[in-house]
Amino acid sequence: MRLYPTFFKLFFASMDPEKAHHIGLWGIQTLKNTGITRVLKHYLQPHPDLQTTAMGLTFPSPFGIAAGFDKGGKAIPALAALGFGHIEIGTVTAQAQPGNPQPRLFRLIEDKAVINRMGFNNDGAAAVGPRVAAARADLETEYPAQTRPLIGVNIGKTKTVELDNAIDDYLISTRTLAPQADYLAVNVSSPNTPGLRTLQSIEALRPLLQSVREEADRVSPHRHIPLTVKIAPDLADEDIIAVAQLAQELQLDGIIATNTTIARDGLGLRSPKTKINTIGAGGLSGEPLKTRSLEVLRLLKQELGDTITIISVGGVTTARDVQDRLNAGANLVQGYTAFLYEGPSGQPTLIADFSNSAAKTPKLIHKRLPPSPAGASHIIQ
Numbered sequence: 001m002r003l004y005p006t007f008f009k010l011f012f013a014s015m016d017p018e019k020a021h022h023i024g025l026w027g028i029q030t031l032k033n034t035g036i037t038r039v040l041k042h043y044l045q046p047h048p049d050l051q052t053t054a055m056g057l058t059f060p061s062p063f064g065i066a067a068g069f070d071k072g073g074k075a076i077p078a079l080a081a082l083g084f085g086h087i088e089i090g091t092v093t094a095q096a097q098p099g100n101p102q103p104r105l106f107r108l109i110e111d112k113a114v115i116n117r118m119g120f121n122n123d124g125a126a127a128v129g130p131r132v133a134a135a136r137a138d139l140e141t142e143y144p145a146q147t148r149p150l151i152g153v154n155i156g157k158t159k160t161v162e163l164d165n166a167i168d169d170y171l172i173s174t175r176t177l178a179p180q181a182d183y184l185a186v187n188v189s190s191p192n193t194p195g196l197r198t199l200q201s202i203e204a205l206r207p208l209l210q211s212v213r214e215e216a217d218r219v220s221p222h223r224h225i226p227l228t229v230k231i232a233p234d235l236a237d238e239d240i241i242a243v244a245q246l247a248q249e250l251q252l253d254g255i256i257a258t259n260t261t262i263a264r265d266g267l268g269l270r271s272p273k274t275k276i277n278t279i280g281a282g283g284l285s286g287e288p289l290k291t292r293s294l295e296v297l298r299l300l301k302q303e304l305g306d307t308i309t310i311i312s313v314g315g316v317t318t319a320r321d322v323q324d325r326l327n328a329g330a331n332l333v334q335g336y337t338a339f340l341y342e343g344p345s346g347q348p349t350l351i352a353d354f355s356n357s358a359a360k361t362p363k364l365i366h367k368r369l370p371p372s373p374a375g376a377s378h379i380i381q
Contacts, residue, residue: 044083061085090154096124113286290315301329
């Protein structure tokens, strides 16, 4: 019997979403200081057959946790113990910032969705960098070679920095965080920083990605740090193709698709329209994003083939969804909002299944997990 959804209805559903976020993050962090992490690792370590090579890196599993779950890199070792193949932290900006005014986080329970206008609230690159370095050192000690969960760092623009100075702002974060990261993600697609999405235009995106690539190479001359860009689901199809072509031109390592959507119509939302209108602006994530995210994945796969890694995120709410993304051509898959409603007992865990041929055919099941600290997986964007 899965208890978390019932626990959510009784306890978390009536709690302010951001308060629940902080409680959940605290619960996750406390795992590191207990023996629970050893138990979790025993139950949840990915099957060796799930090992995946992407961007020149070895991932113990293709399934990871998306950016927004752990904005400051405070819970990386505990998240690793939950069985994720990678943990993408952030979004981190060059300067610490409080984000947008509260309330800024809202549930659409009927839709298993969330609307957020957080605004990149984070401690800043200078504070996050040492945490990532320490977490990476911990994981390298705790996990045998080729089984360590990898750490991605998602970087964005500081809100108070003008768009004309955006490149310099991203370079500060790159300089500080790239040497600590297994891969870097450039976020130009959050709807909650004014003007940020204009950086998705090819004219603005090309110099930004070129500059970040050059800076990452400069600060890490002996290790190639894979570079990815995260795009919005609201881009027109022709603009998605243009970004894919730019990624090939610049020899990017990956594209992350997709971020949250500003759309409300055409998503099949069941929540009352009056409630949605009252919430107002923000990026919507969760189950309603599934169809468009899958469309973008297929479009990218058709354009890119196997030349660039595609990380699919958005509307991944079940184990079947993870399998569908892999079948549609994703190299890696990320989840996030589903944990708000399903908790750790619903974590999709990949189990490899081999056919008579040599080909690997991953299948997905829901793996029963040990009890988690109260609220430990009630983390929201």
